[in-house]
Amino acid sequence: MSEYDAVGVREAPPIGQNIAVDVDGLTKIYDGRAVLDRLSLQIGQGEFVAILGPSGTGKTTLLRILSGLEAHDGGKVTVPKVRSVVFQEPRLVPSQRVWRNVVIANGRSGAARRAAIAALEEVGLKEKVEAWPLALSGGEAQRVALARALIREPGLLLLDEPFAALDALTRIRMHSLVLQLWRVHRPSVLLITHDVDEAILLSDRVLVLSDGKVRLDISIDQDRPRDRSAPWFADLRRKLLDQLGVVEKT
Numbered sequence: 548m549s550e551y552d553a554v555g556v557r558e559a560p561p562i563g564q565n566i567a568v569d570v571d572g573l574t575k576i577y578d579g580r581a582v583l584d585r586l587s588l589q590i591g592q593g594e595f596v597a598i599l600g601p602s603g604t605g606k607t608t609l610l611r612i613l614s615g616l617e618a619h620d621g622g623k624v625t626v627p628k629v630r631s632v633v634f635q636e637p638r639l640v641p642s643q644r645v646w647r648n649v650v651i652a653n654g655r656s657g658a659a660r661r662a663a664i665a666a667l668e669e670v671g672l673k674e675k676v677e678a679w680p681l682a683l684s685g686g687e688a689q690r691v692a693l694a695r696a697l698i699r700e701p702g703l704l705l706l707d708e709p710f711a712a713l714d715a716l717t718r719i720r721m722h723s724l725v726l727q728l729w730r731v732h733r734p735s736v737l738l739i740t741h742d743v744d745e746a747i748l749l750s751d752r753v754l755v756l757s758d759g760k761v762r763l764d765i766s767i768d769q770d771r772p773r774d775r776s777a778p779w780f781a782d783l784r785r786k787l788l789d790q791l792g793v794v795e796k797t
């Protein structure tokens with residue numbers, strides 16, 4: 548069986564070996580309006596891509612289509628078979644202990660429990676294996692959500708503003724954790740964010756979406772960890788903010 552899945556399309560188009568996500572002419576219509584308008588996008592295997600864009604430009608709609616949660620109205624979408632999503636809120640089941648949340652679909656076997664513990668250890672939550680979700684901080688709960696997403700070894704990890712609700716310090720810690728997990732598991736990543744610095748700090752490529760299309764697609768060929776005070780960082784920030792229609796005040 549193919550490692551790839553064509554979402555809402557009968558036959559997957561042949562795709563290059565190192566392309567994980569192939570979106571061609573994707574259209575999504577809500578109430579007669581094309582929220583995504585013949586959008587095309589490719590993401591390489593193991594590539595980390597961030598999407599910025601004004602509110603209401605279809606970022607979450609794109610993510611929901613790639614995850615299989617939403618149907619589309621036109622175009623071809625080819626994605627890896629195993630995909631995981633982390634949302635802004637952790638979406639844990641409060642009546643289940645933390646470890647059960649990580650393997651929620653895989654029963655209560657000893658093997659499932661051991662796998663959950665290993666995944667929780669990887670996100671620094673070994674001590675919280677038996678905790679209840681409501682006893683976790685926001686950052687801890689998001690780390691459980693990451694463990695739950697990665698235990699399936701997704702070919703594509705979809706992140707919909709996963710750090711937006713966290714305080715600034717926790718967010719910085721989560722950035723390092725996500726990069727560390729990405730290096731180990733090597734999924735392709737699509738990160739939706741409103742935070743321009745976050746996009747530049749984390750990704751190999753930053754896209755700007757507006758009016759249903761990709762308006763800017765910039766590769767960032769810089770080693771990590773990246774220095775926010777570097778001149779290249781400031782230049783790129785300015786360019787992205789310009790594209791987003793934001794005027795920086797100094």
Ligand SMILES: Nc1ncnc2c1ncn2[C@@H]1O[C@H](COP(=O)(O)OP(=O)(O)OP(=O)(O)O)[C@@H](O)[C@H]1O
Nearest residue numbers: 577578582600601602603604605606607608609741
């Ligand atoms: N189920 C739906 N029914 C009708 N319209 C919808 C539906 N889902 C989204 N929309 C509309 O589609 C547009 C794009 O929504 P989407 O959530 O994808 O934008 P976004 O770029 O993720 O926004 P934000 O940055 O504010 O999260 C919006 O105008 C929204 O109102």
